[in-house]
Amino acid sequence: MPVEEPEFDLQVAGRTPIAERVVLLSLVRPGGGPLPAWTPGAHVDLLLAPGLVRQYSLCGDPGDQYVFQVAVLREAAGRGGSEHVHDRLTEGDTIRVRGPRNHFPLVASPRYLFVAGGIGITPILPMVTEAATRGADWRLVYGGRTRPSMAFADRLTREHPTRVQLCPEDETGLLDLDSLLAVPRPDTLIYCCGPEPLLAATEKHCATWPPGTLRVERFVPKPEPADTQPSAFEVELSLTGTTLTVPPDRSILEVVEEAGVAVLSSCREGTCGTCETTVLAGTPDHRDSLLTEEERKAGDVMFICVSRAVTSRLVLEL
Incomplete structure (x- = not known):
């Protein structure tokens, strides 16, 4: 069952430009007090306006119980969330927040390779700090359009000069994944976040690495195969x-909501993880951008905003 998550008002205590088109928000309780605990890789929902909910990775210090920090890139062709943050949200404003939740956790490993592109550095930032604290061997390769566009670049190179490689595209070209991922290592976990071309290329290069090596986080849904043709099924x-029929043109989430079942949801595109639901019987057709291949094969949970069914019937814990 989806777990009811905390939802609360926070105040914008700081609003700082940290790179070209990137602003860092510091959020605190209006009257002070601790915030929910979180771990590297976690994100929160910002309820910016009616019907405008966006997810942003927490990029501050998990040890600081009193401040949430998120960095927001102004998207040139966005859907209104980043524009709202950059143009309307000011210091002192109060904003509704839900979470945090973590579908991109840092699993224990003796060695890490972090690959970040652009604003994809945000979930990676607290991970490198945690890896260093654990005494793990790690390396970060961080690409961006230009050096001024790369958030936290100066801080990373100052704090970890021998472990961080900056690759501004206008200086060094695209990340050299051929060399970076040429030799599989059984003792290494790879964490990657950034634009879809980077994620797709990294997935392709990691096909020969041990299963479970690569962990990715997407800010937009993974592209659907061109030949996908949904069919009706029962839940x-x-x-x-109660048994309901899910037609080809509707999601499980839409159908169960119409039947009067309250399910916590947010993005409705398979990227935030809010609508995670336990599967008791049947085989899901996973169409989310969150689960690993191992988790998909297990088939015991699914995200009902986008995923469907391979079998003619699913039994869900709803």
Whole structure:
């Protein structure tokens, strides 16, 4: 079952430009007090306006119980979230926040390779600090359009001069994944976040690495195969015994909501993880951008905003 998450008002205590088109927000409780605990890789929902909910990775210090920090890139062709943050949100404003949740956790490993592109550095930033604290061997390769556009670049190279490689595209070209990922290592976990071309290329290069090596986080949905043709199927809601039909042109989430079942949801595109639901029977057709291949094969959870069914019937813990 989706777990009810904390939702609360926070105040913008700081709003600082940190790179070209990137602003860092520091969020605190209006009257002071601690915030929910989080771990590297976690994100929160910002409820910016009615119908405008966006997810942003927490990029501050997990040890600081009193401040959440998120860095927001102004997207040239965005859907209104980053524009709202950059143009309307000011210091002192109050904003509704939900979370945090983490579908991109830092799993224990003796060695890490972090690959970040652009604003994809945000979930990686607290990970490198955690890796260093754990005494792990790690390396970060960070690409961006230009050096001034790369958030936290100066801080990273100052704090970790021998472990961080900056690759501004106008100076060095695209990241050299051929060399970086040429030799699989069984003792290494790879964490990658950034634009879709980088993620797709990294996935391709890691195909020969041991299963479970690569962990990625997407800010936009993974592209659907061109030949995808949805079909109708049934879902049984185990907590009520109700059986519903999901037609080809509607999601499970839409159908169960119409039937009066309250399900916590946010992005509705398979990237935030809010609508995670336990599968009791049947085989899901996973179409989210979150689960690893191992988690997909297990088939015990699914994200009902986008995923469908391979079998004619699913039994869900709803």
